[in-house]
Amino acid sequence: MADRLSRALALIDAANAADPKGEAMVYGQRMSAELARLFPAASGVLQVAARGQHVERWLLPRSDYPEGKEGYHAWRRDQGRRHADRVAGIMAEAGFGAGDCERVGVLLRKEGIKRDPEVQDLEDVICFVFLKWYFSPFAAERDAEQTLDIVQKTARKMSAAGRARVLAEFDLPEPLAGAFRDG
Incomplete structure (x- = not known):
């Protein structure tokens, strides 16, 4: 292997x-x-x-x-x-x-997202990569409403464990942090 x-x-x-x-x-x-x-x-x-x-x-x-x-x-x-x-x-x-x-x-x-653990793990990794390396420049080009919409969509794709880890690892301002608490 x-x-x-x-x-x-x-x-x-x-x-x-x-x-x-x-x-x-x-x-x-x-x-x-x-x-x-x-x-x-x-x-x-x-x-x-x-x-x-x-x-x-x-x-x-x-x-x-x-x-x-x-x-x-x-x-x-x-x-x-x-x-x-x-x-x-x-x-x-x-x-x-x-x-x-x-x-x-x-x-x-991404067949079976939210149902297939490996598909969900991949999606969580994708979201972490986005947040860690691509979110800041992405948000800088958008207004607060557009940014919040994308963050909410990102959070909805993640597992509960992934959202909790985002909250623990990233210092997000409100209401962006709220998107990960509310999922």
């Missing part, structure tokens, strides 16, 4: 090294680091899903979709499917079996 896992992670990193903006590799490494910190006993499949969560994301630009909520949701769904297919292919190349390749697709498409 360790050889397959190392190979899959290296293949994801190699794919992300082609990112013209140089962001994909950093994002994948941040996802792996947060997963290891939050869920040190994570399965190999979850480790691969975390690293590959945005594999080659630049290949399907948001600008190819209509503006607005419907366009955004269509882009996100298509990205999830594309990431699932690409990472499953990488896993097969690294020597993982068909069952593991199918499972990574479930995780990356």
Whole structure:
């Protein structure tokens, strides 16, 4: 398993090294680091899903979709499917079996969020990475109402344990902290 896992992670990193903006590799490494910190006993499949969560994301630009909520949701769904297919292919190349390749697709498409513990763990890691590295610049470009809306949506996607950990680890002002208390 360790050889397959190392190979899959290296293949994801190699794919992300082609990112013209140089962001994909950093994002994948941040996802792996947060997963290891939050869920040190994570399965190999979850480790691969975390690293590959945005594999080659630049290949399907948001600008190819209509503006607005419907366009955004269509882009996100298509990205999830594309990431699932690409990472499953990488896993097969690294020597993982068909069952593991199918499972990574479930995780990356976020099928069973709030019901499947590994899907939920992945979502919690995604939210932590967002809050830790991307929230401040994101919030700086939005007004207080938009920022609160995004924080509330983020909190709703998280597990109760994840929300509690956010409150313990981040010094969020009210009403942002309230979104994590209320879930």
